[in-house]
Amino acid sequence: MSRKINHIVDEIIDQYLYADETDRPWIIGFSGGKDSTVLLQLVWKAIEQVKELSGFARPVHVVCNDTMVENPIITNYVNKVLDKIDVAARDQDMPIYVKKTQPRLEDSFWVNLIGRGYPAPNNSFRWCTERLKVRPTSRFILEQLDITGEAIILLGTRSDESATRAKSIKKHAVRGKRITKHPNHQNTFIYAPIKHLTMEEVWYIINTMPSPWGADNEELFQIYADASADDYECPTMVTNKNHSSCGQSRFGCWVCTVVKEDKSMSALIDNGITWLAPLLRYRNEVVEGRNKVGNRMDERRNGQKVEKGKGTYEPHYRAELLKRLLETQREIQETFPELELITNQELVAIQVIWYRDALFKQKVSHIYNSVYHKDFDMKNHDENFRKEEELLKKVCEKEKEFDLIQDHLALIKNKALLTRKRGLREDLERRIEQYINQQD
Numbered sequence: 374m375s376r377k378i379n380h381i382v383d384e385i386i387d388q389y390l391y392a393d394e395t396d397r398p399w400i401i402g403f404s405g406g407k408d409s410t411v412l413l414q415l416v417w418k419a420i421e422q423v424k425e426l427s428g429f430a431r432p433v434h435v436v437c438n439d440t441m442v443e444n445p446i447i448t449n450y451v452n453k454v455l456d457k458i459d460v461a462a463r464d465q466d467m468p469i470y471v472k473k474t475q476p477r478l479e480d481s482f483w484v485n486l487i488g489r490g491y492p493a494p495n496n497s498f499r500w501c502t503e504r505l506k507v508r509p510t511s512r513f514i515l516e517q518l519d520i521t522g523e524a525i526i527l528l529g530t531r532s533d534e535s536a537t538r539a540k541s542i543k544k545h546a547v548r549g550k551r552i553t554k555h556p557n558h559q560n561t562f563i564y565a566p567i568k569h570l571t572m573e574e575v576w577y578i579i580n581t582m583p584s585p586w587g588a589d590n591e592e593l594f595q596i597y598a599d600a601s602a603d604d605y606e607c608p609t610m611v612t613n614k615n616h617s618s619c620g621q622s623r624f625g626c627w628v629c630t631v632v633k634e635d636k637s638m639s640a641l642i643d644n645g646i647t648w649l650a651p652l653l654r655y656r657n658e659v660v661e662g663r664n665k666v667g668n669r670m671d672e673r674r675n676g677q678k679v680e681k682g683k684g685t686y687e688p689h690y691r692a693e694l695l696k697r698l699l700e701t702q703r704e705i706q707e708t709f710p711e712l713e714l715i716t717n718q719e720l721v722a723i724q725v726i727w728y729r730d731a732l733f734k735q736k737v738s739h740i741y742n743s744v745y746h747k748d749f750d751m752k753n754h755d756e757n758f759r760k761e762e763e764l765l766k767k768v769c770e771k772e773k774e775f776d777l778i779q780d781h782l783a784l785i786k787n788k789a790l791l792t793r794k795r796g797l798r799e800d801l802e803r804r805i806e807q808y809i810n811q812q813d
Contacts (some may be wrong), residue, residue: 374577385419385566388551390430398517399433399486402526405451406624408529410593411578412567416527417585419424420467429468438474440505442482442626444639445712450596454588461586470742474509482628483719487695488726489674490686493663514558523551523560532567599644600624600637627652630660648708655701688732692740699744
């Protein structure tokens with residue numbers, strides 16, 4: 374095993390110094406899981422030797438994407454590890470730089486599910502991957518390409534993971550070449566140094582090689598152990614008698630509805646991390662409510678008519694989802710007060726989208742108040758606002774006219790919040806048309 378590790382490290386050194394004479398940056402996709410951890414450890418070890426040989430040839434960017442709906446256990450662990458990597462790289466004078474990416478506000482999970490009413494993702498409508506994972510990382514890659522012209526992405530993919538992954542690696546491989554062209558990005562290449570490692574070899578490295586940035590790999594092992602529901606998924610090459618079962622559990626978004634059952638979350642709860650139970654309960658409610666006819670409209674967001682109950686979520690169901698999410702968040706905060714499942718920015722963005730969908734009576738602030746018993750809508754504390762409102766009521770002959778003007782003001786004030794904007798004129802005209810139809 375030591376010979377195999379040394380062979381991989383030597384190969385990385387050769388690729389870093391000699392096989393590629395350019396200064397193309399390396400970009401490591403780091404999730405904090407077992408494979409990306411082993412990849413970074415071996416790259417780190419290689420660069421330590423490069424430092425002694427001849428100095429550095431290129432920067433190495435450690436890019437970690439936060440979907441904002443990651444399993445809180447993983448988020449907490451990864452944030453600690455990234456901080457250690459950042460500090461250790463500077464202390465050891467390594468050309469390694471940490472970068473965290475996130476989806477834009479208009480791409481976030483809750484803005485699309487609750488705001489726009491997109492049905493929860495499944496295999497036939499998997500809108501989440503592009504928005505939450507691909508776009509944030511792609512933006513960073515494109516930034517590097519603007520600076521250097523080309524880049525090499527290091528992946529912790531392994532042929533041993535699955536038949537599909539093995540087929541994909543073989544498909545893009547070029548005989549005699551370590552790096553291959555990226556299928557989606559021009560002037561970008563892929564390098565997979567650990568593609569021939571087995572799962573047990575990965576765990577052997579984690580359990581025997583000290584973390585060069587000072588992390589506790591035992592903590593990573595324990596997370597996998599707690600999330601493993603299958604005793605047959607365990608390593609045989611271990612150095613600690615307590616390493617009874619670690620498994621190859623996959624971690625993702627805690628609200629993921631693409632998989633039929635979240636086995637990792639269930640196993641974590643069964644193994645004593647019971648405060649996660651409200652998250653699993655909410656996730657299961659989202660799955661159960663996805664295809665109920667009463668929860669779905671008869672058209673898509675673009676106005677296209679579809680079969681009954683096959684369109685976007687009905688307004689009332691979006692409001693229900695938000696209320697249940699906030700109730701879940703409040704329950705979790707009884708244990709961890711600082712933990713947020715949805716940000717205030719997302720709440721504001723959801724209200725903006727509801728306005729633009731002509732849902733003026735459905736207020737995020739009212740839903741928030743009903744759960745937290747707080748006043749989320751700060752305009753009620755603005756004395757100038759109250760005076761303007763009283764003056765407007767006096768001028769308007771009918772209450773509906775007052776509501777119409779208020780709704781137009783809301784559209785105008787919130788126009789600039791999201792990056793992607795439909796025309797303000799169309800929004801205003803839609804509200805006027807709604808007002809006319811109400812008069813009829």
